[in-house]
Amino acid sequence: MQRRRRDMAAPAPAHQPEVPLDDREFSRIAALVHNLAGIVLAEAKRPLVHSRLIKRLRALNLPDFASYVDLLATQGNEAERLELVSAVTTNVTSFFREQHHFEFLGKRALPPLIARAQGGARVRLWSAGCSSGEEPYSMAATLLALCPDAHRHDIRILATDIDRGMIEKARRAVYAPDAAAGLAPEAARRLFGDLKPGGALQILEAITRLVTCNALNLQDNWPMKGPFDVIFCRNVVIYFDKQTQERLWQRFAALLPPGGYLMIGHSERVTGPALGLFTTDGMTTYRRR
Ligand SMILES: C[S@@+](CC[C@H](N)C(=O)[O-])C[C@H]1O[C@@H](n2cnc3c(N)ncnc32)[C@H](O)[C@@H]1O
Numbered sequence: 001m002q003r004r005r006r007d008m009a010a011p012a013p014a015h016q017p018e019v020p021l022d023d024r025e026f027s028r029i030a031a032l033v034h035n036l037a038g039i040v041l042a043e044a045k046r047p048l049v050h051s052r053l054i055k056r057l058r059a060l061n062l063p064d065f066a067s068y069v070d071l072l073a074t075q076g077n078e079a080e081r082l083e084l085v086s087a088v089t090t091n092v093t094s095f096f097r098e099q100h101h102f103e104f105l106g107k108r109a110l111p112p113l114i115a116r117a118q119g120g121a122r123v124r125l126w127s128a129g130c131s132s133g134e135e136p137y138s139m140a141a142t143l144l145a146l147c148p149d150a151h152r153h154d155i156r157i158l159a160t161d162i163d164r165g166m167i168e169k170a171r172r173a174v175y176a177p178d179a180a181a182g183l184a185p186e187a188a189r190r191l192f193g194d195l196k197p198g199g200a201l202q203i204l205e206a207i208t209r210l211v212t213c214n215a216l217n218l219q220d221n222w223p224m225k226g227p228f229d230v231i232f233c234r235n236v237v238i239y240f241d242k243q244t245q246e247r248l249w250q251r252f253a254a255l256l257p258p259g260g261y262l263m264i265g266h267s268e269r270v271t272g273p274a275l276g277l278f279t280t281d282g283m284t285t286y287r288r289r
Contacts (some may be wrong), residue, residue, distance in 0.1 A: 019057060021050040025065035029053070032072060037085050037162055038219045038244035045088075052087040056080075086163045090239065093131040095179065096138045096187055098234060101263045104285055105230065106142045109261050113229050114146055117153035126228045128218060128252075129236030130159035133170030133211075134179070135216055137203050140210040141190040158224065160216035165263070170213040173203035218248060226255035234284075235265035246272030254275040256288040263277065 017113055021029075029049060030041040041049060053068065060080075062068050072080055096102050117123045125143075127136035136159035143150050143157070160169050179201055192201045216222065218236070219286040231252050237245045246270075251272045264270065264284045278286040 004181075019054060019064055019186065020048060021053070021065050025069050027185050028069045028071075029065070032069070032081070033085065033088055034220070034241070036081055037089070037217060038240040038248075039088065040239065041088065049088060053084070055084060056087060080190070082164060086165055089163050089166075091131045091166055092162060093134045093235075095134045095183055095191060097135065098252070098266055098284075100282070101232065101285065102138055102142050104263075104281070105139065106146060108281075109147055109230055110143060114143070114150075114153075114155065117147075117150075117155040121154070123153075123155040124226070124228045125157045125160045125230040126224075126232070126255075127157065128216075128231060128233040130161050130166070130170060130213070131163070132166050132175075133155075133159060133173060133203075133213060134175075135232060135234065136170070136211045136213070137173065137191060137207055139230075140207045141187070143210065144206055145190055148206075155210070157211045157212050158228075159213045160218075162217045164215045167213050167215045170208045173208050175201040175203075177201060218235070219244070222251070224255070227257045228255050228260065229257065230261045230263070231256065233266070234263060237268055238265060242271070248275065249274035250277075253288060258288055261287040262286040262288070 026041075026043075026046050026049065033039050033041055053065070057063075057065070057068055059283055060068070060071070062071065071077060072084060113123045125139055127139060130136050132172070136157050139159050142156065147155070159167075159170055161170070177198055177200065180192065180195065183191075188195060191203055191207065193204050195201070218233075233248070233252065237248060240248070249262075249270045250273060256262060262270070262278065262285075264286070268284065270278055270286055277289055279289060280286055
């Protein structure tokens with residue numbers, strides 16, 4: 001009897017989490033996430049989903065994942081559904097990530113657009129899936145280097161993401177000191193001005209004033225009518241299924257004027273009906289016909 005009691009008190013082995021995420025609840029969560037955000041949670045993601053969502057269970061004082069999924073399904077629980085999406089999204093990003101796009105932007109895409117803006121035209125760029133803001137601020141820094149009085153013209157950058165926490169961070173525009181670690185000194189100066197050793201990094205106001213950050217789920221209706229002259233949607237659709245990706249390419253194409261650019265992530269490709277609407281300039285730079 002004594003031995004039995006000791007066995008029951010023994011901690012669960014490391015590979016068996018105390019609150020398991022079984023097949024049924026994982027499938028329900030995956031279906032919900034796909035429905036909400038278009039994101040595919042493959043079986044291989046189960047441990048990651050478990051480790052991220054167990055924190056929500058604890059915060060909400062729930063005993064198991066079945067209760068959590070029931071709560072998510074409750075009408076009017078939009079806030080928790082946003083928490084769910086936020087918990088399962090991957091927000092990895094960095095300043096001037098996939099730098100060739102910023103070189104292309106500075107050398108090829110922006111000069112004629114700046115000339116048009118200087119002539120009074122409206123010019124818009126969009127960072128769709130901007131995470132914590134590093135991408136749109138890198139776009140704005142590239143613009144400002146070419147056009148120091150950009151704010152006097154009608155040339156602006158929209159930055160959107162489904163994850164409200166990321167949008168708040170993007171709006172704050174304050175980054176940890178190591179965010180500048182891999183940057184060339186000139187690029188860091190363009191973003192932050194003169195760096196103070198060890199201090200938090202604040203994006204220059206001349207840059208933030210060019211960027212508007214808003215929460216937006218790419219699967220929803222978009223309030224913007226466009227057109228956008230340049231769209232960056234990089235390392236976002238990689239998490240979507242093929243059908244969702246192809247629908248998105250068509251929606252982007254519909255907002256780009258002839259000659260407008262679409263930049264996508266290094267492991268992504270435009271496929272499906274929209275492919276015929278673009279020419280390519282390198283593997284991940286597309287131009288609207
Ligand atoms: C890996 S980050 C990419 C950030 C940046 N574009 C880059 O390349 O560095 C992917 C971002 O896409 C966002 N995302 C995922 N699904 C989305 C959706 N349905 N609508 C809008 N944003 C979404 C995530 O919240 C995340 O911040």
